[in-house]
Amino acid sequence: MPEEPGDWAPAVFEEHGRHLLAVLREHFESIRQVPVTVPRDTGDLSASLRAELPEHGVDFERVLADTRELVVPYLVHWNHPSFHGYFSNSASFPGILAETMTAALNVNAMLWKSGPAASALERVVLGWVAEMAGYPAEADAVLVNGASLATLYALAAARDAALGPSVRVEGLAGRDLPVLRLYTSDQAHSSVDKAAITLGFGLANLVKVPTDERYRMRPEALEAAIRDDLAAGFKPVAVVATAGTTSVGAADPIPAIAGVCERTGVWLHVDAAFGGFWRLAPSLADHVEDVSRADSLVVNPHKCLYIPMEATALHCRRRGALADTFRLVAEYLTSAQDEHTVDYMNLTPQLGRSFRALKLWWVIRTFGRAGLARRLEHSVELANWLREAVTAEPLWHCPVDSIYPLVCLRFEPDAGREARDRLNAEIVEELNASGEAFVSHTVLDDGYVIRVSIGNIHTTRADVERLWRALREIAARRFSLPRAA
Template sequence: MQDWSPAEFEKHGAEVLAAIREHFEQIRQVPVSRPYDTRVLLEEFEGPMPDDGEEFTTILAETREKVVPNLVQWNHPSFFGYFPTCASFPGVLAETVTAALNVNTMLWKTSPAGSAVETVVLRWLADLAGYHTDADGLLLGGASLATLFALGAARDAALGPEVREHGLGSAGRLRVYASDQAHSSVEKSVIALGFGARNLVRVPSDAHYRMRPDELDAALRRDLAAGAKPVAVVATVGTTSTGAADDLAALARVTERHGVWLHVDAAYGGFYRACPSLRDRVEDVRVGDSLVVNPQKTLLVPLDSTALFCRREGALAQSFRLVPDYLTSERPAAFDYMDLSPQLGRGFRALKAWWVLRTFGRNGLTAHLERSVEMADALRESAAAHEDWTVVGTTPYPLVCLRYTPKRDGEPLPRHARDQLNAAIAGAVNESGRAFVSHSVLRDGYVIRVAVGNARTTPADVRALWRLLTTTAEAQYADQRF
């Protein structure tokens, strides 16, 4: 069988576009998520691969009937879980064009305009984030990889180029520092890089879940005195649990004092400084030696879209550049994107970001971020004004951590019962299919997390969520199980 003709492609393309249009037109009527049974779901799809090709009409129909309804609708206006990854239409279309061109951007030679567009997109993103626009950088498939590669570069900067030849045999104890609120990707990186999870120093955070600079300083001093080698400090701007932002200026004073690399994980919070109304409330990331930001989280670019920047010129290439004979170019460029990470073959990830950034412009995107913040603030106010609800944590970002804290006989519930009650509320909200929330467990217990960030979410959706939360909470509590 041959591939479709261009005419068939256009015909089926029109069918797919119509299906996408219908999906978005009807999305408010669709459950955000549905209960599922993994065994039943697997049985639904089980079966041998077909020997002969099938009609596309059948494939598309089954995708619509069996796949789409059994997904969590991350693009739904009432999706408030984790950090929303809202895909805008230009981003959706760009993914198709990217696949149609199917270029490999490993070298300038293999995709000249692909590298040029990536370079420009990275400058725009650095500018939006308030980082150095001349920093080295590249697009990657997630913040976790960005942190892994940044810590790899930090390791080599700390140990010197010999580590490429000799490995870590004589490196001693390599230490990485992050707060007790840092994302699990930091620990995964430390494990993957061979430092050992025990060499991730969890620096205590303060009452607002921000890393304590004095504790960091003390930890570094202790380790240096004991002969350990600090590799990097990972600060977070927008922690996963509560959206807290570490005090970067204070942390940078400590890292500079000890000559240690500062990596800033601003995967979530990285772009809010571009908003005029938030500029003074969010951290300045320029002090980071490296920085990760996730357009996929806040800038309406579909998954996956992450940018890693490094202002230590040449540090990424020093760690990752290795050019086999077959990849040399007749007209070598100053750098190729394959030089900046361990990844060789890489798609044209920049195109969708280029389309989205141009379609909305700086003002469109910052207006979207500010709107999300306003809706989250309204929810925060409603909850703060309710005697049975507590708002937990402080953040300038549109992430609201809530806890239902009713009294029994005038006394607060014991923590265990309160945690179970809040978990039951989150579970029941998600089971209703009317909204989707996620949770976290902080040092004082379970919280329900509501992250606002979908471009189609309206204030009415957030008010509906608040009604759903309060009625669900009352119904669960009335059940007398807690």
């Protein structure tokens, strides 16, 4: 059989790998000259990439060149020091190399016997994650690809724990069951709504508990809602509390909420996808919420620990609950077990699983707890600097605060709310279109705000200063003010 372009000898693989690493080195060395994003007409972008299925292989150099020319310039560069949208995550260099190693080994970590060291390593890093998040180390735990699915899996286990084992056999339809209820704040992530849809609760039975002036769930309102539902004959199943809400970085009062759940016999799931690791930062160690009493917990190493995407940890203090929901072992998947083994396929619906543990192991070992803490503290310091700078500017305001490095700010000239909201939206649109930085937004009770998330491992004080200068210059130009100093 003739050799095809993709049939590389190991030496050719190494040669191409060196070339790729050189390209990536150049990318990072000049990253501040790279636009965070370049707007392009959607039809034009689609047309530039549209092509017939290739009949014959293409040389790798051509593929790499096309990637650099047609794809990379029109991405949003989440790994850019001036990317501050959504939750600013970043992939560190050890994590990037670990991802390469993982792809090369291509291990399927579904069973202990399908990848013994992968499963053993997953247990190790999940223990480290629990320790860093302040959660019981003996809890069941598993790595999944994102917090949305982790919440779905946790609520599936909560549902089955509330209804008993018959739900696995008989399901939900056509049975004489009470109305099942979920509870979360009106600031919770949309993944909770999606879980309510997927698991058969329905959005009508997802109770949105009101929040206080700092956008935190009100425990007394939660308890009243649960007790009202109990009196009405409904079945409260689970509460989802949040440590680091998406809109404003609010932290629900989790110990008080845990007390409500314990008194009413309701499962508590804590979404700490963003907030779960900031307790490592010395200045926040005494201020973050205690998550240890949650029945289940999700944290995202890929949000805060400089690990490439799709590295989320789901922990469950109710031992066996996840397996009670998801364990289903076909004959071809049976294997010998002892006290050391764990088959991670039993803790979620997913069978084929990538070797996610390796990138956590590499990054955590490379930086160490102290190194991660220093970098997290640096992000906190940058966010505090920006808040102070905004507060010192007469026409700018931070309408809500957060202990986390998520800064919500707004330009507030003498204008009505509609005009003010429109102006702030235009500021975001112009800034993002410029490629100089990227931010996102949310809408609070009193209007539109600009969200600045700080967490990229490469971000410096100069990057944040440049962002602040750009925001003021755009606002001044649009509102005919003197140019920002």
